[in-house]
Amino acid sequence: MADGIKAEMYKIANRLKARMGARYKDQEEGFLAPDVIEEADKLITQLCEICPDVIAKHLENLSALWDKMRDMPNSAERTETAEKIFTLSHEIKDMGSMCGYGLIAYFAESLRDYIDRTDLNLKAQVVIIQAHLDAMQMCHRKGFRTDAGPEAEELKKMVKMAIDKYH
């Protein structure tokens, strides 16, 4: 270590193991019962059953926000609406990737990242956000799930063209 750089190390008692009782005080690694892990995975499956409805609702909200934002001049309100779109697309991405809707998740992630890293440039945003929304809505309507295959590639190409042209 170079001169003048100080580091302190705190070795703290393993309170978590102690809380579980005497039998866990050793150094061996523990585990959770396989049946409870299986049960937890079933909960994910249950969530995935309602996933299309949740995504549909999010898309509806996203469209409503976008309708509100599209013709708004650059302002604090517009930035706030863009933030809401960012959060909503992040949520769609989470749900989509969790439940096997890879293509919607792909576009939602792309939209989230686009909003995150760009300035509020009205012309570019209108085209690019609209392209993302159209792509997600088409995926949902037509039931496209995986992010591979000819339809998926076609949609990705469409969105990419919009990004390349206006960004």
Place this chain on the structure above:
Amino acid sequence: MPKRLKKPRFPVYIRTSIVQNGRRTNNRYPLSIFKKKDLPYDLSNFTILIVEDSEHMQNLMASMLKVFGVGEILACANGTEAQDLLTVLQASKKSKYLTSVDIVLMDWLMPKGNGEQLLDWIRKSEKDAIRFLPVIVVSGYTTEYIAAKARDMGANETLVKPISGTNLAGRICSVIDHPRPFIKSSDFFGPDRRRHNVAYEGRERRSTPAEEVKVKSNG
């Protein structure tokens, strides 16, 4: 007035009662004699705080933890709420070292106080009970950048969404099984970022074998 003894919070012994030839024999065995590999972790004494803005994800994680047998599950929708809750809980314990929360499971991206801010607040807290809290970051970002950033800000574990039962259980067990020492330097406070002791493979420069080095003690 005699002082009332507190009941231990967890069983230390297993009692057996066997009737043989009309005679009852009572025995008491320490639990530690049972091999742990036969006994899964019992999380009923644990309190886990979930910080997640998405209602669906919050419900899912809470249900998964319930299935894992976690005793108490607390949930907050953002980092600001979580800061308030941790402050209140720590104050209610009236202890510098104790808080009611054992593990924090936090989303990285949230409106109103994101995971980054919350983690920073936890690790910079003046209360030991808060700053040493084990934190598992759950991130929807799949880039290594977020995992590295979370680690450099003092997260114990990172879990990338989509989560599964195995992943979540694995991270919880890892936090329990491998509590790394905390390191404090000028620009970092958090669990030691080196997870493994890797043997040095370069040219040996030491002229004295390590075991022959005499350490001078002041005490």
